[in-house]
Each structure stands twice: as C-alpha cells, then as structure tokens.
Amino acid sequence: MENEEYSKELNVAVRVVHMACSLCEKVQKQLISTNSDQVKSKDDHSLVTVADWSVQATVSWMLSKALGSQISIVAEEDTQTLSSPESSSVLAKVVSAVNGCLAEAPRFGLQGPDNALSASQVLDAISRCNSLGGPTGQHWVLDPVDGTLGFVRGDQYAVALAMIDGGEVIIGVLGCPNYPVKDDGLKQYGQQKVSLSNKSSGEVGCVMYTRKGSRKAWMQPLIHYDQRLEWPNSAKPVQVSSISNPALATFCEPVEKTNSDHSFAAGVACNVGLRKKPLRVYSMVKYAAIARGEAEIYMRFARSGYKEKIWDHAAGVLLVLEAGGVVTDAGGRPLDFSKGIYLEGLDRGIIACSGLQLHEKLIGAVYASWESSNL
Numbered sequence: 585m586e587n588e589e590y591s592k593e594l595n596v597a598v599r600v601v602h603m604a605c606s607l608c609e610k611v612q613k614q615l616i617s618t619n620s621d622q623v624k625s626k627d628d629h630s631l632v633t634v635a636d637w638s639v640q641a642t643v644s645w646m647l648s649k650a651l652g653s654q655i656s657i658v659a660e661e662d663t664q665t666l667s668s669p670e671s672s673s674v675l676a677k678v679v680s681a682v683n684g685c686l687a688e689a690p691r692f693g694l695q696g697p698d699n700a701l702s703a704s705q706v707l708d709a710i711s712r713c714n715s716l717g718g719p720t721g722q723h724w725v726l727d728p729v730d731g732t733l734g735f736v737r738g739d740q741y742a743v744a745l746a747m748i749d750g751g752e753v754i755i756g757v758l759g760c761p762n763y764p765v766k767d768d769g770l771k772q773y774g775q776q777k778v779s780l781s782n783k784s785s786g787e788v789g790c791v792m793y794t795r796k797g798s799r800k801a802w803m804q805p806l807i808h809y810d811q812r813l814e815w816p817n818s819a820k821p822v823q824v825s826s827i828s829n830p831a832l833a834t835f836c837e838p839v840e841k842t843n844s845d846h847s848f849a850a851g852v853a854c855n856v857g858l859r860k861k862p863l864r865v866y867s868m869v870k871y872a873a874i875a876r877g878e879a880e881i882y883m884r885f886a887r888s889g890y891k892e893k894i895w896d897h898a899a900g901v902l903l904v905l906e907a908g909g910v911v912t913d914a915g916g917r918p919l920d921f922s923k924g925i926y927l928e929g930l931d932r933g934i935i936a937c938s939g940l941q942l943h944e945k946l947i948g949a950v951y952a953s954w955e956s957s958n959l
C-alpha cells in the first residue's frame with residue numbers, strides 16, 4: 585500500500601494473523617479427528633479454550649516483541665480459569681501450542697523468542713491484553729477464535745485483529761482458515777465441506793487485510809507446511825459485489841438464532857425483495873464474504889439488551905468499508921468503536937451491504953418492520 589503510515593503495524597499484524605491461523609488449523613484438526621463422542625464433548629471444550637488462549641498469548645507476545653511492550657491490547661480471554669490448579673493440564677497444552685507456534689515465527693518473517701516461554705510468561709502474555717480501549721490512543725483489538733461453534737464443528741471461524749487509533753479503526757486483519765480462496769468458495773464450502781485432512785496449500789484459507797483510507801482490501805492465501813510467507817506474497821485485491829438488484833442479492837446472517845433474530849431478518853428480506861435463502865455462516869467470515877464480493881448483505885439483529893463487542897466487528901467492518909461497502913447500525917449510523925469494549929449506542933442491529941442502494945432499502949425496511957417486531 586502506497587501510504588507509509590501504519591505500514592509497519594499492518595505488516596506485523598498480517599504476519600501474526602497468519603501464524604495464529606496455522607496454530608488454529610492444528611488444533612481444529614486434532615479436534616475433528618477425536619472420534620469418540622463422549623471424549624469429544626469433553627475435549628471440545630478444552631481444545632477450543634486451548635486455541636483461544638494460545639492464539640491470544642501468541643498474538644500478544646509477537647505484537648509486543650515487534651512493536652514494543654507498551655502497546656495496548658483489548659482481547660476476549662483472561663487468565664482466571666487458566667491459572668487455577670485444576671487447569672494445569674490445559675495450561676500445559678497452551679504452553680506447548682504457543683511455543684510450537686512461536687518457533688515457526690521465522691517462516692512468517694518474524695522473530696520468535698530465543699528460548700521457549702515458561703508457563704508464567706505465557707500467562708503474562710494473555711493477561712497483558714486487559715486494555716479497555718476507548719477514544720484516545722492506539723489499541724489493538726483481538727478476537728482469538730471468533731465463531732467458537734464453527735470452530736468446534738469443523739466449519740467457518742476467524743482470527744480477527746484490528747487496531748484502533750483515536751477511536752477509529754485503522755487496521756483490519758481477518759484470518760479465515762476454512763474460507764476457500766477461489767471465487768464463490770464459501771457457497772461451495774457450505775454444500776460440500778472441505779475435508780480438513782485434505783486441505784492443500786493455496787486452496788483453502790485466506791488472510792484478508794486493509795488500512796483505513798486505502799480504499800483497497802487484500803486477500804492472501806494461507807501458507808501450509810514448510811512454505812514461507814513472503815510480502816506481499818500472492819496478495820490480490822478484493823472488492824464488493826456490484827449487484828444492486830435485491831432479487832439477485834445474497835444475504836448472510838449468523839447460524840445461531842440466539843445471536844440474531846432470523847425471523848425479523850426474513851421479514852426485512854421479504855420487504856426489500858430478496859429472493860435467495862439466507863447464507864448462514866459462523867463468525868466474521870460473513871464480513872469477509874461481503875468484502876470479497878461473494879454476498880451483498882449481512883444483517884445481524886441481536887436480542888434486545890445484548891451488547892455487541894468491538895472485537896466481534898472491528899476488523900470485518902473496516903474490510904467491508906475499504907472494499908467499497910457500507911456498514912451501519914439499523915438506524916443508518918456508523919458503528920462507534922471509541923467507547924470501550926462495547927459498541928455503545930448501537931441502534932437495534934448491524935447492516936453491512938455491498939452498496940448504498942441496497943443499504944438504503946434495508947434501512948427503510950427495518951424502519952417499516954420495527955413497529956410490528958417483538959425484538
């Protein structure tokens with residue numbers, strides 16, 4: 585990207601997200617290959633948390649190493665459970681996953697530690713991410729494994745890293761390890777899941793990234809096995825779809841109806857003339873789908889009282905905006921990332937679109953449907 589401002593931060597963030605994706609892929613593979621259902625339900629929980637904590641420790645350690653230990657990081661996990669005596673075996677797994685990942689830093693163009701980290705260094709790296717964000721200064725915002733259910737089910741999930749400066753999202757990086765690189769890959773993934781053991785290099789998994797004001801968003805394939813990440817590797821620009829006819833538009837929403845009111849969204853969809861069935865996808869991969877031009881609309885209507893968190897949206901929102909799209913709350917106002925860990929003042933829900941025409945229609949339809957809804 586031409587503008588030098590924040591280029592070091594962006595470069596480091598992209599490499600770190602590649603590392604985190606590689607860590608997650610290993611844990612997810614292990615999880616999927618556990619056959620006994622009984623063992624699985626027990627292991628599921630600990631393996632997911634292993635991935636969450638390990639990614640948070642790795643990203644925290646690498647960012648501090650590359651950018652200075654004074655950086656502020658807002659992230660989802662804390663160490664309360666992990667540091668209790670009952671969690672010693674999980675902690676051992678986390679330490680091993682983190683050291684395994686950090687040892688590979690040179691493959692990603694970064695410098696890892698000279699010696700393996702101790703358990704207390706790993707715990708420190710996790711607990712350092714206790715910033716609360718806010719309107720001033722720079723804050724890194726991390727969701728180590730977004731879409732936990734998708735992760736457990738061998739489906740879509742994302743590693744999301746953003747940087748906020750002065751309350752504005754400046755950098756957005758989204759790792760989507762199960763998002764096929766080829767066009768229309770997400771729709772095909774839904775119909776015919778890629779076998780995790782057969783994932784081959786360059787076909788499945790991408791990291792998307794952007795910087796505010798660049799009006800560009802990029803996608804790189806994940807690297808596998810002993811490949812090295814070169815900058816900018818085979819990054820290709822992505823952009824939103826040009827479809828503005830609702831009858832041809834694809835709309836995404838969360839898989840879980842507890843996270844978004846499917847029937848309210850169906851009413852809005854019907855009002856604007858959307859014809860296709862919703863594409864239900866776990867995690868921030870929905871934002872990635874809009875930024876890549878594979879879907880035109882993402883609607884999210886959480887139950888009243890639920891407060892959306894900044895790490896579930898920051899990276900994805902910037903990607904959609906810089907790829908040419910529009911993202912607002914359901915009242916048409918931009919999302920406010922300056923108020924701490926929550927998207928305070930969010931009006932009813934979130935609407936991301938590939939273009940203004942569709943967006944205006946959706947906002948109008950939400951307004952019209954609101955009175956009759958029971959949200």
Ligand SMILES: Nc1ncnc2c1ncn2[C@@H]1O[C@H](COP(=O)(O)O)[C@@H](OP(=O)(O)O)[C@H]1O
Pocket residue numbers: 727729730731732733837838839840842843844865866867868886887890893896
């Ligand atoms: N009741 C609720 N309403 C809306 N979102 C919720 C929710 N409970 C949890 N979430 C958030 O929804 C995210 C998953 O999004 P989606 O449903 O689009 O896949 C979760 O991220 P994690 O999986 O990182 O916890 C979590 O932060």
Ligand SMILES: [Mg+2]
Pocket residue numbers: 727729730731895896
């Ligand atoms: Mg999340």
